[in-house]
Amino acid sequence: MNNAHPGLPDFVEYVKPASLEEASKFLVAHAGESRPFLGATDCIVRMRDGIWKTKYLVDVKGLDGTNQITFDPAVGLTIGAAVPMNKVAAHPAVIKHYPLLAEACHWVASYQLRSRATIVGNICNASPAGDTIGASMLLEGVLRVFGPDGYRDEPLNGFFKGPGRTNLKPGDIAVSVSFPLPPQGNSGRYIKLGRNKLGDLAIVGVTAFGYPDSSAASGYRFRIALASVAPIPLRVPKAEELLASKPIDEAVLAEAAQLAYESCTPIDDVRGSARYRKQMVRNLTRNALVDIWSKIRKDA
Ligand SMILES: Cc1cc2nc3c(=O)[nH]c(=O)nc-3n(C[C@H](O)[C@H](O)[C@H](O)COP(=O)(O)OP(=O)(O)OC[C@H]3O[C@@H](n4cnc5c(N)ncnc54)[C@H](O)[C@@H]3O)c2cc1C
Missing domain, CATH: 3.30.390.50 (CO dehydrogenase flavoprotein, C-terminal domain)
Incomplete structure (x- = not known):
């Protein structure tokens, strides 16, 4: 009988680049055998189950503001890619202006998992079942991506191509997701x-x-x-x-x-x-x- 959980392979290498540029170059040089990760709650399970044969896990947490949440009433909300869902859901500006996002976070698994799992990871994983993706789309979320050609913006409406497939290419690293101020009376x-x-x-x-x-x-x-x-x-x-x-x-x-x-x-x-x-x-x-x-x- 096939083992559905064969376990993590021994040969996964943890890579911690010093900059987005270094991370992107590494991901391009090792396309097909490397992945960026944040909370790794999807990555580890996929690798344990033998679905992904990833050789290099590239830790992009902490690079260039990915750990921060900022809110400006004139501009809106920016959530760094590495900010875990619990932090997002507890942020005063999210509770006040984006309660739908907080509600969606609360529906993801357990408190323990949400202390690792990120909204950007949920988006980049591109599961049709991702709980925070609907709110992120309806609140007009835009993903900020650093890739081989520098920064670009990816509006979430139009970003998803199929299960696990998005507009992201090898070397692309999502650094944040931003939301404009929602309309009054919503x-x-x-x-x-x-x-x-x-x-x-x-x-x-x-x-x-x-x-x-x-x-x-x-x-x-x-x-x-x-x-x-x-x-x-x-x-x-x-x-x-x-x-x-x-x-x-x-x-x-x-x-x-x-x-x-x-x-x-x-x-x-x-x-x-x-x-x-x-x-x-x-x-x-x-x-x-x-x-x-x-x-x-x-x-x-
Ligand atoms: C026990 C368990 C229960 C779960 N329950 C739910 C649930 O109820 N609802 C739900 O929606 N999900 C659930 N999940 C799935 C998972 O927790 C979420 O999808 C989570 O939001 C992923 O975030 P992460 O930071 O851990 O992503 P990671 O695992 O780090 O990454 C996810 C994917 O995104 C890619 N990626 C990561 N960072 C970047 C980046 N910066 N740029 C580009 N690509 C990147 C990775 O290569 C990978 O393909 C569950 C998972 C587990 C293990």
């Missing part, structure tokens, strides 16, 4: 359906975010992202357009949830069947939208 929700309450990857995850906007025909805009129901974290533009264009009531919220149901393409796996996942997308999207609507509607 509210967000992350609803995760897992197999237990102790921490499990999502069977389905629904992130929704809404705010009043006089430029929309309905007077409001909503954003929706779905986890674990497509090869990439999925936005639902048809539902978002509907909610911007029609006067909002319970029926329109249910119609938007139906569009979410129609847009997702889940698979059967150990966590749940495709059919169950689709039904739950509809139910949880409606629940999230109803909750947000009750908080942002101006006539409430």
